[in-house]
Amino acid sequence: MARLFGTDGVRGLANGDLSPELALSVAAAAARVLAEHDSSHRPVAVVGRDPRASGEMLQAAVAAGLTSAGADVMQVGVLPTPAIAYLVGDLSADLGVMISASHNPMPDNGIKLFAAGGHKLPDTIEDEIEAAVGAAFSRPTGAGVGRIYDISDALDRYLAHLLKSLPSRLDGLRVVVDCANGAAWAAAPQAYREAGAEVIAIHALPDGENINDGCGSTHLDGLREAVRTEQADLGIAHDGDADRCLAVDASGEVVDGDQIMAVLALAMKESGELAQNTLVATVMSNLGLHLAMREHDVDLRTTAVGDRYVLEELRESNLSLGGEQSGHVVLPAYATTGDGLLTAMRLMSRVAATSSPLAELAGVMTRLPQVLVNVKVADKAAVATSDSVSSAVAAVEAELGDSGRVLLRPSGTEQLVRVMVEAPSHEMAEAAAQRLVGVVSSVG
Known part of the structure; x- marks a missing residue:
């Protein structure tokens, strides 16, 4: 039998192989495993989702599963995946649940779990949860049944966190942001405006069905055209759950994850933030990144493909910057997972602080064909x-x-x-x- 958990949680066709019954069972199993590991208190879970229509159904099922196993639920609504990871720590919760299929088409959905502190669940805990899925258990009754609460200031908490991480404000920048009709539709434009930028938001009207539909980080043509038409300084593209970020310079040229990491690595080296003078990337990063880092005396470590392997290397070696060509960038001092909004704000901050066009900054690296x-x-x-x-x-x-x-x-x-x-x-x-x-x- 195939493993239930993939490299990024449980994914599948919503109401098909990813049914509400399965979502309920996974959530109940997660609550029970948490309680077995720490019976000192009632488990608390933060639950959020992206805007796809099936998320409403799956959120209800996840909340039912958690509360049926005695866990309390803090619902935060539509927010980016990295916001859920942050809020798990900020709200002192034991578990985070993000209902999203990231860049996948609208009919798909997924369930991603975060441990206390907002970290990815260890494989061993995922295995325990998978083994408990569908197993009979003694259900609590009366006061033992979990409760559901809506957290009204969840977005404000996340935005305040982002603004604290900003090295310098974005005043004077004109930016187009493609929200992919996804989880970033409200958070990204508001974050960039509060940081000082003039923001033109596109694909920021989710209707439950248009997420990732010809837009976002996997479809950049619309953003490129908008940047040129609006005469913006740059453009930012997010995917459906906003854990990644790609950029476009003023002329409409794409700036990929490797180039973003190159810009951030040199900025962090200059400020003394680049731990051990080292950047972490995967084996799929372009040779141009290797050559650029070598030229600027920055060590580059490579991992297997997948942000979880980048995260493992960052945590095990106490490093401060890593990511993938796809735009998943991790800054462990500020986030426990890839955060597209954080990445974008750090990139734009560098543009604003140096008064240099993004094309010039990204030119530190030449992408080889x-x-x-x-x-x-x-x-x-x-x-x-x-x-x-x-x-x-x-x-x-x-x-x-x-x-x-x-x-x-x-x-x-x-x-x-x-x-x-x-x-x-x-x-x-x-x-x-x-x-x-x-x-x-x-x-x-």
Whole structure:
């Protein structure tokens, strides 16, 4: 049987494989596991969601599950995922539940759990919760049944936290923000305005069905056009639950997560905030980021793909900045998870403080052309151990030298091998990738 919890909680087609019955059962199991680990008090959970229509149904089911197992629920409404993580700590709760499928299409939804302090749940606790899903238990009655409370100042608490993290105000900046008709629709424009920016919000009218629909961080054309039309200094794009951030400069050029990390790393090095003079990224970050950090004497550590691995390295090594090319950026001094609003505010603060255009700041890093091909194979393990594949990779690496990079990565869930090549030109990257695809296909 497949594991219920994926790399980012429980996800699926809402009212299909992610049914209200399953949501209720997962929530009840989480409350029971928490109570088993600490019986000194009644568990308290913060519950929020993004605006997709199924979130209303699933929130009701999650609240019912938690209270049926004796936990109290603090409902905070539609807020970004990082706001839920922050509020778990700020409200001294034992658990956080975010109902969202992030950048997925509207019909999907998900349940993401946070431990006390707003940290991701350890795998061992997730395993205990999964084992308890659907199991019979002694239900509390009378005063033992949990209660539900609405927290009216949840957004204000989160915004105050964001503003405290700001190195300098955003006065004078004109910014377009694409809220993806998602969880950031109210929080992001208000946060940026309170920080001093002039804000033009687009895709900020969620109706339950239009989340991520041709907008947000996975569809940047609308933002690029709006930045040019509005003659803005820059644009910010969030995904459905606002745990990520991408940017667009004044000319409409995309500034991706690698470039954002490069800008923030140098700013933090200058201010003395960059712990151990080190940035953490995944193996998928562009070689241009490696070269830029090397040029500016910043160490770059790489992890497996996934923000959870970046988080693990940051926490274990007491580091202060890490993230992914996709725009998930983590600043542990201010957040326990990726926070797109925090990232955007730190980026805009750097623009305002230096009076430098975003294009100039992002120019510290040159993105090398990258070609990524997913190759279907019969046996990805055979590819990983193949001498002919190793020889082909070594030959391409020798040709590219320090000006390019090769990465072969088996999929964690499918019989696929991802072939990635970076080179000085797209033509060189494409040619090298196709050579490797041919060898991988012949072996796998």
